[in-house]
Amino acid sequence: MAIARRAFPLAALFVLVVPVRAQVPPLLGYQGRLLRADGSAATGTATVSFSMFSSDTGGGALWSETQTLGLSNGYYSTFLGLVTALPDGTMDGPTRWLEVKVGAETLSPRQQIGSVGYALVARSIGGGSANVSSLKVAGQTVVDANGRLAGSARYGAGSGITYGVSRRLDRPSA
DSSP states (O other): OOOOOOOOOOOOOOOOOOOOOOOOOSSSEEEEEEEOOOOOOOSSSSEEEEEEEEESSSSSSSSSEEEEEEEETTEEEETTTTTSSOOOTTTOOOOEEEEEEEEEOOOOEEEEEOOHHHHHHHHGGGGOOOOOOOOOEEEEEEEEETTTTTTTTTOOOOOTOOOOOOOOOSSSOO
16 A cells, blocks of 8 residues: 655744834823813813913914814813824923813913923933943944943044043943
8 A cells, every 4th residue: 555645845934023112102191171161071072172382371382283082071081192293392391381272262271291200211311321231323333231332433523622432431430
């Protein structure tokens, strides 16, 4: 009795590993509650416009968008930047103020936008220093995991300017 042999193709599984960069979400969470003049909660939907300013009164809007929001006992929750992206630099500056407009009525006063815990940590990078385990610029390693200048990066200076590296970046000089 002959046994028929059948060729089966080999199945291969390939896993592609792609580095993923953490990104800051370009949205700001916002919640509010709309009440009628008599104090009762608004119901249904509301057309709400949001605008960001650099001062508590006057001035031109740095950013604006309008959303139609569902209300639950007057409460709503949304993300600012869903309709119109917040431009880079919108949050640059000491203070930002949010103006909310429901239909044709502008609510007052404008609300000061505060920070959240982790954003206060990120603020320290603006001071010129960052505590990092390594540093890449445009995909090229500049400082390796040991705190040493790395790669074939070339550094230059203008006329009359000298520079040099005489110690590791992560240790104080002796």
